[in-house]
Each structure stands twice: as C-alpha cells, then as structure tokens.
C-alpha cells in the first residue's frame with residue numbers, strides 16, 4: 001500500500017479546540033487539571049459545559065494530584081494507525097484519579113508482555129511531549145514501586 005502526505009505516519013493528535021484545548025493547555029505546562037463543578041464540587045472529565053450531576057454550568061479548572069489507581073488496562077499488540085507501528089506493544093489504562101474522575105492514557109515504563117498485573121496499582125502522571133505544542137498525560141508506577149526491570 002502506498003501512503004501519501006507528509007503526516008500520514010504521524011500519530012494522531014488531539015483536536016485543540018474549545019474545552020479540549022484548555023485541558024491540553026494545562027498539560028502543555030505539565031499540569032493535570034480537571035473541571036470542578038461550582039454547584040456540587042464534583043470533579044469531571046472529559047471536559048464539558050455543564051455538570052451531569054447537578055446541571056450547573058458554573059465550574060473552574062482545578063489541578064489534580066496527578067495520582068490515581070489503575071481501574072482497568074489492556075495491552076495494545078496491533079497498531080490500528082500507522083503512527084503507532086513502532087510503539088506496539090504498549091499498555092493503555094483507565095486510571096481512577098484521586099479526585100474521582102477516570103481517564104484513559106498510556107502507561108509508560110511498564111513491560112507490555114501481557115502478564116503485568118496492574119489492576120488497582122497506584123500510578124502517577126507523567127508528561128509525554130509528542131509535538132511542539134502538544135503534551136499528552138501518561139501514567140507510570142511510582143518510582144519507589146518499580147524494580148530495576150521495570151516490573152512491580
């Protein structure tokens with residue numbers, strides 16, 4: 001198959017528009033922030049205009065602790081986009097943050113051999129610079145819990 005265009009093989013980047021742009025602007029500064037409802041104090045993610053709990057449209061960005069636990073995870077063995085051909089296999093996780101929101105992100109520093117048991121593992125955010133103006137949050141096991149071979 002012939003691929004054309006300069007960026008065909010580059011991994012896709014988030015669309016930096018609206019509230020999504022605001023979320024990634026925090027990431028670009030290596031800060032993980034989520035919206036927090038001014039009506040009921042509940043944190044939320046992904047970014048949206050109103051609170052799903054109380055309906056309030058008043059909110060602010062508040063900085064996350066950057067810590068959470070793995071709610072679920074999977075090992076990606078087959079790249080579904082040519083931009084990830086060199087990256088597979090890698091681990092993708094749903095992380096339940098200390099603030100109660102869940103987010104999907106890549107795990108770094110974890111051996112993606114399909115045997116790593118990450119359920120309920122404590123993780124912390126790290127920042128991956130993928131383009132000049134785009135920084136993606138990812139997660140790793142806290143340094144104290146990682147042995148020399150990268151496993152827990």
Ligand SMILES: [Zn+2]
Nearest residue numbers: 037040051054
């Ligand atoms: Zn609310």
